Amino acid sequence: MADLDSYGAKDIQVLEGLEAVRKRPGMYIGSTGLNGLHHLFVEVVDNSVDEAMAGHCDRIDVTLLADGGCRVSDNGRGIPVDPHPKYKNKSGVEVVLSVLHAGGKFGGSGYKMSGGLHGVGVSVVNALSQRLVVEVDRDGQRHRMEFAKGGRPQGGLEVVGKAPRGRTGTTVTFWPDAEVFSSEGTEFRAQTLLEKLQVYAFLNKGLEIRFTDERPGRDAERKVFKYNGGIEDFVRHLNASKESLFKRVGYYSAAEQSQEVEVAFQWNTAYYEAIHSFANGIATNEGGMHEEGFKKALTNAINNYAKAKNLLKEKDDRLLGEDIREGLTAILSVRLTDPQFEGQTKGKLGNVSIRSLMERATNEKLGDWLEEHPTEARQVVQKAIHAARARVAARQAREATRRKSPLEGAGLPGKLTDCSSRNARETELFIVEGDSAGGSAIKARNPMYQAVLPIRGKILNVERARIDRMLKNNEVEALVKAVGAGIGDDFDLGKIRYHKIILMADADVDGSHIRTLLLTFFFRQMEPLVEAGNVYIAQPPLFSVEVGKEKIYLKDEVARERFLAEHPDKRFEFGRLKGLGEMDWQELGETTMDPTRRTLLQISVEQAAIADEVTSVLMGNDVELRKNFITSNASDVRFLDI
Numbered sequence: 001m002a003d004l005d006s007y008g009a010k011d012i013q014v015l016e017g018l019e020a021v022r023k024r025p026g027m028y029i030g031s032t033g034l035n036g037l038h039h040l041f042v043e044v045v046d047n048s049v050d051e052a053m054a055g056h057c058d059r060i061d062v063t064l065l066a067d068g069g070c071r072v073s074d075n076g077r078g079i080p081v082d083p084h085p086k087y088k089n090k091s092g093v094e095v096v097l098s099v100l101h102a103g104g105k106f107g108g109s110g111y112k113m114s115g116g117l118h119g120v121g122v123s124v125v126n127a128l129s130q131r132l133v134v135e136v137d138r139d140g141q142r143h144r145m146e147f148a149k150g151g152r153p154q155g156g157l158e159v160v161g162k163a164p165r166g167r168t169g170t171t172v173t174f175w176p177d178a179e180v181f182s183s184e185g186t187e188f189r190a191q192t193l194l195e196k197l198q199v200y201a202f203l204n205k206g207l208e209i210r211f212t213d214e215r216p217g218r219d220a221e222r223k224v225f226k227y228n229g230g231i232e233d234f235v236r237h238l239n240a241s242k243e244s245l246f247k248r249v250g251y252y253s254a255a256e257q258s259q260e261v262e263v264a265f266q267w268n269t270a271y272y273e274a275i276h277s278f279a280n281g282i283a284t285n286e287g288g289m290h291e292e293g294f295k296k297a298l299t300n301a302i303n304n305y306a307k308a309k310n311l312l313k314e315k316d317d318r319l320l321g322e323d324i325r326e327g328l329t330a331i332l333s334v335r336l337t338d339p340q341f342e343g344q345t346k347g348k349l350g351n352v353s354i355r356s357l358m359e360r361a362t363n364e365k366l367g368d369w370l371e372e373h374p375t376e377a378r379q380v381v382q383k384a385i386h387a388a389r390a391r392v393a394a395r396q397a398r399e400a401t402r403r404k405s406p407l408e409g410a411g412l413p414g415k416l417t418d419c420s421s422r423n424a425r426e427t428e429l430f431i432v433e434g435d436s437a438g439g440s441a442i443k444a445r446n447p448m449y450q451a452v453l454p455i456r457g458k459i460l461n462v463e464r465a466r467i468d469r470m471l472k473n474n475e476v477e478a479l480v481k482a483v484g485a486g487i488g489d490d491f492d493l494g495k496i497r498y499h500k501i502i503l504m505a506d507a508d509v510d511g512s513h514i515r516t517l518l519l520t521f522f523f524r525q526m527e528p529l530v531e532a533g534n535v536y537i538a539q540p541p542l543f544s545v546e547v548g549k550e551k552i553y554l555k556d557e558v559a560r561e562r563f564l565a566e567h568p569d570k571r572f573e574f575g576r577l578k579g580l581g582e583m584d585w586q587e588l589g590e591t592t593m594d595p596t597r598r599t600l601l602q603i604s605v606e607q608a609a610i611a612d613e614v615t616s617v618l619m620g621n622d623v624e625l626r627k628n629f630i631t632s633n634a635s636d637v638r639f640l641d642i
């Protein structure tokens with residue numbers, strides 16, 4: 001502990017620093033909910049990853065301890081243990097752990113973060129922990145220092161033994177403070193941590209990251225991420241669940257002064273682009289200068305190649321960026337000394353200099369790649385030409401639907417049984433699978449404000465289908481007309497004819513399939529509708545049981561358990577309701593449509609979009625995870641075949 005004589009102004013500043021973090025944690029970690037909690041983890045791992053980036057560390061071990069602690073251990077140089085030049089009575093370890101933003105002040109790693117929530121420093125973690133222990137192996141010795149709640153040092157840095165033969169490295173173990181994270185608790189979500197660790201491993205070629213969950217009742221199996229192919233492996237992983245256009249994954253990199261760019265890419269046969277960009281290992285979800293430079297040069301390089309090889313004639317229009325990027329999976333990873341994170345969520349890279357480097361690198365090196373891989377290059381150009389044709393066809397198809405003006409009711413589909421109210425705020429559209437269930441729904445509805453549209457068969461898989469083909473599909477056409485607000489870029493939320501769009505399908509496999517397809521359709525083609533919370537899933541009951549003369553419906557397993565607790569004798573008398581068709585129309589009305597009795601599940605776009613992104617980024621072809629996602633979000637249908 002600092003003795004009183006040397007206890008001076010600097011120590012007071014240190015205390016005030018950590019105090020400030022505790023007063024306003026949100027300023028430092030964004031929130032005190034689960035995101036903030038996981039930010040603590042990111043902050044600690046970032047320091048170890050920095051050591052790896054600087055070339056001093058090739059292994060990181062993460063352990064969730066049985067008692068709720070989180071341990072991050074690396075084999076880097078170890079935090080300096082000598083007295084710090086500026087805080088003379090404190091060791092480097094103590095300074096790093098208790099002075100805000102002290103991480104890089106030793107002139108260590110050249111890639112220090114700045115701005116936003118990134119790189120606020122491990123001292124913030126200390127301030128928001130109930131307890132923290134740091135151990136440093138350095139100079140042949142093992143050092144240890146402990147902090148109590150809020151980052152208060154418990155004694156100084158002590159030598160506690162020898163470092164295992166020649167080992168260097170840092171281990172930080174922290175126990176998040178339950179008082180700070182009181183709203184959502186201090187329990188880490190293993191899946192969230194694994195996803196982040198996997199991305200770190202992809203972005204740092206050769207770095208081995210291990211994860212063990214020692215908490216009781218969890219999956220104790222150790223997970224190891226290590227990718228010798230770096231971002232090339234990342235692209236392979238993302239495309240693993242898709243059909244790639246060719247086997248090879250392209251790669252190039254370039255560096256100048258204190259910045260470098262790295263790109264891996266491959267096309268698949270699907271229609272969406274998936275460009276994921278990172279700056280200093282941090283996801284830039286809002287894009288920025290690196291993406292701009294890449295896109296511009298990509299469009300340029302492909303057009304030049306296509307013209308030079310006469311794949312595109314002089315008279316032909318240039319291929320647009322969107323045509324070229326259709327089906328493209330790419331990872332852009334850049335490193336620079338002073339990254340500027342801008343935008344709403346600090347997810348946009350603002351450094352102009354990186355745009356120029358990325359643009360030059362892409363023009364030159366992607367150009368070379370195309371020359372060196374003529375077979376692949378030709379496939380890319382052909383795909384882009386197809387996409388361009390489809391784009392023109394889609395525009396014509398959209399214009400055709402617009403001319404028909406579905407607005408006024410004149411263009412309403414024949415299968416729609418509309419309601420009488422014209423006040424969209426109070427009306428509901430039930431989209432019902434199958435004609436027989438449709439018939440029951442029509443009988444059971446309140447004709448004032450409930451409309452019914454039966455949908456037959458399987459609508460097109462919109463992930464694969466193009467908009468022009470999609471609009472020719474009868475079911476899709478009926479759906480678009482009934483909703484009455486257009487589609488794709490032309491969709492106008494202000495024109496919707498019903499404020500609640502309710503999907504009603506069976507609880508079986510086919511029902512779940514059609515629900516998934518419909519949700520994907522809304523998510524891809526009427527996103528504002530989902531965003532505004534206008535899409536719902538009806539929840540027909542899963543079980544029925546007779547008590548005396550009365551039939552009781554139980555909506556799910558929980559309700560059944562609850563019922564059984566009160567009626568243990570009924571254990572073997574349950575009917576499992578498989579189909580909407582198994583209920584007569586009165587039952588359907590009472591259990592599933594009547595607003596005073598039914599349960600609706602509102603679909604949120606956050607959930608769907610984040611999950612969609614996360615799924616495509618991280619899950620690759622992990623079928624189990626994918627299935628879980630489908631059941632919980634139902635907005636990704638890639639594994640379903642039509």
Ligand code: 0RA
Pocket residue numbers: 047048051074076077078079080096103104105106107108109170
């Ligand atoms: C400051 C300076 C040096 C390394 C570190 C900090 C460092 C911090 C952490 C946190 C977790 N693991 C870490 N590893 C290293 C450079 C030390 C030197 O120059 O020897």
